[in-house]
Amino acid sequence: MAENRDVTIYDIARHLKISAATVSRGLNNNPAVSKNTRKKIAEAARKLGYQSNTFASSLRSKSTHTLGVLVPRLNSHFMSSVLAGMEKAANKHGYNLIIAQSLEEAENEKLNAETMFNKRVDGLLISLAYDTPNLNHLEPFFKRNIPVVFFDRVQPHTSSISVVINNYEAAYNITSHLVEQGCRRIMHLGGNLLRNVYKDRFDGYRQALKDRDLPFQEKLHLVSALSEKDGTEAADYMLNLPAAKRPDAVFCANDTSAVYCMMALKAAGLRIPEDVAFAGFNNDPISKVIEPNLTTVDYSGEIMGNTAVTNLINHLKGLSNLYSTNSITLRADLIIRASSLKSKAGGKK
Amino acid sequence: MAENRDVTIYDIARHLKISAATVSRGLNNNPAVSKNTRKKIAEAARKLGYQSNTFASSLRSKSTHTLGVLVPRLNSHFMSSVLAGMEKAANKHGYNLIIAQSLEEAENEKLNAETMFNKRVDGLLISLAYDTPNLNHLEPFFKRNIPVVFFDRVQPHTSSISVVINNYEAAYNITSHLVEQGCRRIMHLGGNLLRNVYKDRFDGYRQALKDRDLPFQEKLHLVSALSEKDGTEAADYMLNLPAAKRPDAVFCANDTSAVYCMMALKAAGLRIPEDVAFAGFNNDPISKVIEPNLTTVDYSGEIMGNTAVTNLINHLKGLSNLYSTNSITLRADLIIRASSLKSKAGGKK
DNA sequence: TTGTACGCGTTATCAG
């Protein structure tokens, strides 16, 4: 009830008849203050219900113990795993997270970056929006040497680091796998080539085709936002192709579009993988539920988040030089499931 | 590069040969400042690369424009939707979100609540951990009249508000639906009864049985954390029951456990819904992918998040009295899909 | 080991 003032270190000081400076030091466990008074201070603090005021502290010390996280969308399985990993790592080291989403729009990203800067985050973790054209909006951070860590959707920059997986290699491997299963007309459902993740997956796909002497065909490369709807529409597109031109496999740049594409094709009577084999990307929970289970690329959002934050914090603590390396590549594993196994197909009971 | 000092309002003041006070007012668009000087100030600010320092401001004004969000886990479909809704609403009103997770542990919840308090969040949004026994850890907020909004996993408290759905009614309806489909031995896979959401779903289930003169059987009520594994284990449990005692329907308190239970039963040769009908809760993406599609309860995390934040902010702005009402109940819809339709079952092509 | 004194960048108060 009581709308009373906050308890400050001055109140503690007065209570113990010592100086505020000593209280401050005592609360921070400064060894320069005697064990005895330190204990007394802690007791008084508890008794008076003291709660440190983070701003005042930040204002003085110029460090907020807060990290900014800027992502395209909060509500995807992958991203929420990343955030979970980040939060865990941050919490462990006594840091907090201010989280905002760009909703895939460069303009929001810019505005959010600005507020994060104004809140004086100690570092920024960012995964770029679908159409962010450049890094101008991050200049304030670069100028003031506030560390920026890119993850997943990255853009190389001299004075910052990226945490990624090898999208090219994963796509190359999964496409190769499809070829090995006997697929010859492999379609690719991809995203905006401006973003590294989609560009690299596309490039890996193309190179895999090339290395097997399979032609790349424009008509078998669709670009979209990879939503449920986009998956369904891709199925329509396929069904409208003359049977001879229809792909015998689809490699989607995410699982959502793959699954919805599969469902639409199944509804149209096509058999998977016999008529069309499928591969996705992300190892989303739905990939283990769709029948047949979806072949995909697994990589841990939690680990990515954890790695990004841990590196950032080590850098902040001076334990490591963030820029001694420019990029950290995490493992990504090909998970082969029934949706792409033409060889063993037909095993219905 | 330049490790120079931040630009402050004093720099602007000096530049324009006016006082810092006027600059401060000008930047806040205080109408007491002439339009002309306001414009000059804005220009100078841009030119000098001024970025306001939120702490200093917060320290003085005692308001941070930051809301604390404390959730059990960040990485669930429902929770990330809630966060997305919250972020959108907060951003719209110029507020930021500090997000932390308790990982379902009361102790973490307590520690996180404390840091949020120390960061002087203007308000707290919280969904309780699995085993949080009481609200003692929120006392600092109550004492200082910092508004607390509970959502989803709530616990009534005189001076705060809750945003929920009617779990009781939804569970009652979905159970009734199963009964109407001819199910007589309906199992319930639920969560910790300490939490309102699971208690209410259980109560709704029980009452629906009672109203149809069906007996409630302890053996058909399992309590777990409703994970994938728990779903699978529930299936094992069912399969180990003597055939005559086996349920003919299962109502799960979430979709994840329902889907994994279904998959295990299907693998064991049971037919759904013919042998066992299924219903879940949440309308998770996997519920639309599993075959047959899962009957469930749909309610919007985004709307819940948006509602919670909007009410909180209106309260902070004095536009409404948060406590004129104690609880906001959002709509939840029964979504009937094939997994529970015994009547129309058997329609295989 | 502790105290004094000042400054961090902003806003509020008061006076003009």
Add this chain to the structure above:
DNA sequence: CTGATAACGCGTACAA
């Protein structure tokens, strides 16, 4: 409409 000045709560040289 604008300026001078005092806070806000804490950390830290410097002195004792």
